[in-house]
Amino acid sequence: MPSPSPPPPTITFPRSPVPSIPARPVQTAAALMIGDEILNGKTQDTNSHHFALRCFELGIELKRIEVIPDDEAEIVEAARRLTADFDFVITSGGIGPTHDDITYPSLARAFNQDLAMNDEVLSRMAQKSMYRKEWLEQQTDEQRTARERMALFPSQAEVLFVTDDLWVPVVRLEGKLCVLPGVPSLFRRLLDNLMESYIPLPAERPFRHMVFTTLPESSIAPFLTELQRRVKGEGVRIGSYPSFQKGVTVSLIGNNEARVRELGEEVCKEIHGTVVVKDA
Amino acid sequence: MPSPSPPPPTITFPRSPVPSIPARPVQTAAALMIGDEILNGKTQDTNSHHFALRCFELGIELKRIEVIPDDEAEIVEAARRLTADFDFVITSGGIGPTHDDITYPSLARAFNQDLAMNDEVLSRMAQKSMYRKEWLEQQTDEQRTARERMALFPSQAEVLFVTDDLWVPVVRLEGKLCVLPGVPSLFRRLLDNLMESYIPLPAERPFRHMVFTTLPESSIAPFLTELQRRVKGEGVRIGSYPSFQKGVTVSLIGNNEARVRELGEEVCKEIHGTVVVKDA
Numbered sequence: 099m100p101s102p103s104p105p106p107p108t109i110t111f112p113r114s115p116v117p118s119i120p121a122r123p124v125q126t127a128a129a130l131m132i133g134d135e136i137l138n139g140k141t142q143d144t145n146s147h148h149f150a151l152r153c154f155e156l157g158i159e160l161k162r163i164e165v166i167p168d169d170e171a172e173i174v175e176a177a178r179r180l181t182a183d184f185d186f187v188i189t190s191g192g193i194g195p196t197h198d199d200i201t202y203p204s205l206a207r208a209f210n211q212d213l214a215m216n217d218e219v220l221s222r223m224a225q226k227s228m229y230r231k232e233w234l235e236q237q238t239d240e241q242r243t244a245r246e247r248m249a250l251f252p253s254q255a256e257v258l259f260v261t262d263d264l265w266v267p268v269v270r271l272e273g274k275l276c277v278l279p280g281v282p283s284l285f286r287r288l289l290d291n292l293m294e295s296y297i298p299l300p301a302e303r304p305f306r307h308m309v310f311t312t313l314p315e316s317s318i319a320p321f322l323t324e325l326q327r328r329v330k331g332e333g334v335r336i337g338s339y340p341s342f343q344k345g346v347t348v349s350l351i352g353n354n355e356a357r358v359r360e361l362g363e364e365v366c367k368e369i370h371g372t373v374v375v376k377d378a
Numbered sequence: 379m380p381s382p383s384p385p386p387p388t389i390t391f392p393r394s395p396v397p398s399i400p401a402r403p404v405q406t407a408a409a410l411m412i413g414d415e416i417l418n419g420k421t422q423d424t425n426s427h428h429f430a431l432r433c434f435e436l437g438i439e440l441k442r443i444e445v446i447p448d449d450e451a452e453i454v455e456a457a458r459r460l461t462a463d464f465d466f467v468i469t470s471g472g473i474g475p476t477h478d479d480i481t482y483p484s485l486a487r488a489f490n491q492d493l494a495m496n497d498e499v500l501s502r503m504a505q506k507s508m509y510r511k512e513w514l515e516q517q518t519d520e521q522r523t524a525r526e527r528m529a530l531f532p533s534q535a536e537v538l539f540v541t542d543d544l545w546v547p548v549v550r551l552e553g554k555l556c557v558l559p560g561v562p563s564l565f566r567r568l569l570d571n572l573m574e575s576y577i578p579l580p581a582e583r584p585f586r587h588m589v590f591t592t593l594p595e596s597s598i599a600p601f602l603t604e605l606q607r608r609v610k611g612e613g614v615r616i617g618s619y620p621s622f623q624k625g626v627t628v629s630l631i632g633n634n635e636a637r638v639r640e641l642g643e644e645v646c647k648e649i650h651g652t653v654v655v656k657d658a
Contacts, residue, residue, distance in 0.1 A: 320520035
């Protein structure tokens with residue numbers, strides 16, 4: 099009988115330094131989800147919703163989410179277009195060791211770069227694998243080559259180590275396109291650390307206020323239209339979201355919390371609504 | 379005290395006839411999800427996953443999902459581009475009575491059409507509302523106008539009544555772009571009926587087989603690469619999807635179920651795997 103594996107040791111690494119040069123705050127963002135498994139229904143994409151929530155909390159306007167297949171031409175086209183159009187772009191998926199993981203080579207092509215092996219990643223990967231050393235020594239050359247593909251990045255990329263306990267870095271291209279893994283637990287850890295420390299954030303953050311009513315949407319429509327017209331100049335956005343045969347949630351979003359709450363009171367009175375924290 | 383409302387009566391309508399002219403089967407599809415509420419994190423989009431599952435089951439290749447804001451210019455651009463590129467396109471969201479519901483007018487502009495009121499929809503809407511007649515009679519002109527916006531479609535659209543108990547139709551433009559509501563229960567009912575009867579489907583449907591292994595992804599990578607090379611000509615697609623610190627799910631997809639099962643046995647043997655029905 100094989101002896102049980104020892105628990106993996108705790109290994110930590112230094113994080114990448116946060117750039118001290120002030121950069122223009124990120125205003126707009128886009129997400130490029132790369133994966134056949136989402137398009138063929140095997141996997142429900144939850145990463146883009148996590149990203150949407152983070153963007154909202156941090157005052158970044160997420161303008162677009164695209165889901166595309168593991169296809170070089172499509173990755174090249176979408177990565178170039180989104181990077182040209184928005185301040186901050188993430189990709190999710192396609193960075194593992196197998197044949198269907200083509201995100202890094204496709205992005206290298208998108209931005210006319212070669213691929214280069216990152217020694218620091220190889221070293222961290224090796225340290226993290228020490229506890230299964232015997233097992234790894236049995237890997238063939240081909241299997242080792244497959245592992246090392248995970249350290250083969252576009253040659254001019256920044257390699258950001260945003261956590262101290264994972265060997266996976268965030269690879270950043272053109273100063274704005276950040277490559278993240280598709281596995282949700284890893285995606286979230288890396289994204290949250292990246293956005294907290296490595297992205298220049300806007301000074302202001304929006305406040306969302308929601309009011310629920312059982313009145314039909316058409317009955318509240320004229321009031322909401324007029325209200326939106328009145329508060330547009332203040333940057334307040336009004337949304338109206340029906341739940342089938344239940345009622346309507348009205349959302350008010352703006353940077354001035356006191357003003358949004360004040361408008362919320364007016365909305366409550368006018369549409370016989372109640373303030374809700376979560377969607378009906 | 380007001381008397382309790384009577385239960386709504388059961389009203390059914392005739393469905394639109396299914397066209398008998400044979401059309402070329404739909405091979406590729408795209409989904410355009412329209413809604414600020416998805417991009418600002420208020421709502422997690424589940425409609426695109428439902429669409430992805432239906433496409434897979436019916437043998438249609440979903441090639442792209444895009445989420446865009448309630449913004450006319452963005453709807454126009456995306457609707458034109460996706461309709462040019464794919465056989466079957468759906469939109470979800472933005473067809474209610476309020477100011478932020480701009481899908482129909484934006485699509486009319488995208489395809490250079492006017493808007494025209496659909497009398498059959500108005501009539502079905504009125505019949506469905508009979509049980510709250512008194513209440514509706516209190517609506518102002520503005521409120522009635524808001525309701526009637528839900529029957530104001532691009533003038534050259536087909537108006538397909540795909541269910542017998544909802545007044546909401548599926549509006550189809552250019553013979554391929556189908557407009558669906560964002561509310562998930564309505565989206566699903568209408569989409570499922572639409573795809574079952576009104577879309578020319580491919581003759582063949584794919585079969586998905588999944589194998590789970592606890593081996594690291596890099597160890598199985600060379601075998602999978604070689605296998606994908608070997609079976610590509612048969613139209614079999616191999617995918618590899620890791621779960622963090624658990625293992626890897628390998629997916630085999632092809633139209634020939636017997637062949638896919640046979641390859642699945644080979645995969646099981648080679649990677650010390652087990653067949654799984656649901657993802658690990």
